[in-house]
Amino acid sequence: MPEKIKKRLEEEIKQLEYELTTELPAEIKKAVALGDLSENAEYHMAKQRQVFVNARLGQLKKRMGELAMVNLTNIPHDKVGFGATVTVFDESKNEEIVYKLVTSEESDVSQGLISTTSPIGRAILGKKVGDTTTVVTPNGKRDLEILKLVTIHDAAE
Incomplete structure (x- = not known):
């Protein structure tokens, strides 16, 4: 923690x-x-x-x-998980966005810190680079493509 x-x-x-x-x-x-x-x-x-x-x-x-x-050892090394920094391409906004998956206590969307339990967090959990997912947000459906992934293990090195 x-x-x-x-x-x-x-x-x-x-x-x-x-x-x-x-x-x-x-x-x-x-x-x-x-x-x-x-x-x-x-x-x-x-x-x-x-x-x-x-x-x-x-x-x-x-x-x-x-x-x-x-248990940090249970967090995948090659997929989106807690602590990962993920660059996604938002097709609806036609822009790249960087998110870091954190606990709900740390989340701050304006800083790019999203909770693993938020709609976007849940949608990208377990995804790999190149995967596309659709997330339903209060502002409508958004298609996100995973462009880059830095896991919590990569960041620790």
Whole structure:
């Protein structure tokens, strides 16, 4: 797992755990002291936030576990996979575009960083140089031809 992603996820987990164990109990205690809980908006908001924070913590911890299990040796050397930098020819735009396949936490389309779970990422995964694929995007169908591929293994050398 890339260290910056791990650090960012750990920081968010730490912040949410602090909120869950320190800030929210204090808010709930303060709201309870105000009296009738059935009409106490502060109490209901704090309880809703508590449910949200618990759910988000669960998501983040699950994602940390998933990312920790990524085995780089299983990523193909000759096909598009995680970490690959791919140059494609977009026939609908009549231009070459360079994409790097990254995790969903790192994705930034304006920088050419696309998630392996995005429509384009899914469409080009497993493809080789010379392959053509059709991807359905919110802007319509696009035909992409793989022109150049630099895998995560090539980049490490």
